[in-house]
Amino acid sequence: MTPPRTAGAAPAVELVDLRKSFGRTEIIRGASLAVQPGERVAIIGPNGAGKSTLFNLISGRFGPTSGEVRLNGQRIDGKAPYEINRLGLARSFQVSNLFVRLSVFENIRCAVLWSLGYRYAFWKFLADLKDANDRTDRILEMIKLDRRRDVLAMNLTYAEQRALEIGITIAGGADVILLDEPTAGMSRSETTRFVQLIREVTEGRTLLTVEHDMGVVFGLADRIAVLVYGEVIAFDTPEAVRANPRVQEAYLGSVLAETQARAAQAA
Numbered sequence: 001m002t003p004p005r006t007a008g009a010a011p012a013v014e015l016v017d018l019r020k021s022f023g024r025t026e027i028i029r030g031a032s033l034a035v036q037p038g039e040r041v042a043i044i045g046p047n048g049a050g051k052s053t054l055f056n057l058i059s060g061r062f063g064p065t066s067g068e069v070r071l072n073g074q075r076i077d078g079k080a081p082y083e084i085n086r087l088g089l090a091r092s093f094q095v096s097n098l099f100v101r102l103s104v105f106e107n108i109r110c111a112v113l114w115s116l117g118y119r120y121a122f123w124k125f126l127a128d129l130k131d132a133n134d135r136t137d138r139i140l141e142m143i144k145l146d147r148r149r150d151v152l153a154m155n156l157t158y159a160e161q162r163a164l165e166i167g168i169t170i171a172g173g174a175d176v177i178l179l180d181e182p183t184a185g186m187s188r189s190e191t192t193r194f195v196q197l198i199r200e201v202t203e204g205r206t207l208l209t210v211e212h213d214m215g216v217v218f219g220l221a222d223r224i225a226v227l228v229y230g231e232v233i234a235f236d237t238p239e240a241v242r243a244n245p246r247v248q249e250a251y252l253g254s255v256l257a258e259t260q261a262r263a264a265q266a267a
């Protein structure tokens with residue numbers, strides 16, 4: 001599939017010769033990547049390749065040692081996570097960040113109000129409450145939790161909690177979404193449903209995801225970036241990545257063989 005492109009638009013996310021060292025160890029070693037607006041990109045690679053570190057660099061949790069991170073053409077390296085969030089990039093919250101004693105509706109509405117700039121001056125938002133409630137309801141429909149709106153977050157299933165986490169991530173209207181292993185810990189059938197949900201929720205947005213499940217990666221991504229020892233060794237369509245001998249040798253050969261062996265055992 002050809003990645004969607006907007007004529008003349010800057011890449012949604014661009015990494016330029018990005019490097020990150022911890023002490024004397026260089027973990028990200030000159031990563032360059034340009035993700036186009038509306039594209040869904042999966043970052044894959046062996047354990048310890050630097051995938052989470054890359055996410056932390058993009059979302060502002062870490063500053064790079066050198067190189068640049070650009071969001072819609074604007075440099076964001078060195079900015080704080082909340083500033084990057086205001087510029088339109090949202091990273092998924094972890095399940096542990098949900099307000100477990102609040103309802104599904106209240107969790108999303110908190111995120112909506114937060115994104116509208118309300119912090120503690122809650123009296124200010126009364127006039128806008130209807131808008132916030134409407135927006136919350138729209139998000140609940142998108143994440144398929146509208147029928148669970150009054151359930152406390154702690155009483156949701158694990159998969160529902162992860163859907164809620166995605167709802168919170170998109171509540172601010174960000175157009176670039178980072179999801180860290182969104183289907184981790186889910187059963188096969190939950191994963192299939194969840195991939196469809198991610199597809200729907202990220203329609204028209206740019207998605208970057210770190211994912212170990214190759215079924216998810218190949219089913220969801222327009223392009224795949226393969227990270228090995230902190231370097232992007234391939235960035236291409238799923239078909240091209242699958243056929244790339246360097247990727248086969250460095251990573252995918254062993255992963256696909258393992259996946260096939262597991263499938264054969266389960267059969």
Ligand SMILES: Nc1ncnc2c1ncn2[C@@H]1O[C@H](COP(=O)(O)OP(=O)(O)OP(=O)(O)O)[C@@H](O)[C@H]1O
Pocket residue numbers: 022027045046047048049050051052053054
């Ligand atoms: N804050 C840190 N301080 C020192 N070393 C770190 C730090 N964060 C990550 N590392 C090291 O960087 C390397 C890459 O880690 P990272 O978590 O980014 O890899 P990963 O590709 O996400 O791995 P996995 O697939 O296992 O989650 C590892 O060797 C890790 O120990």
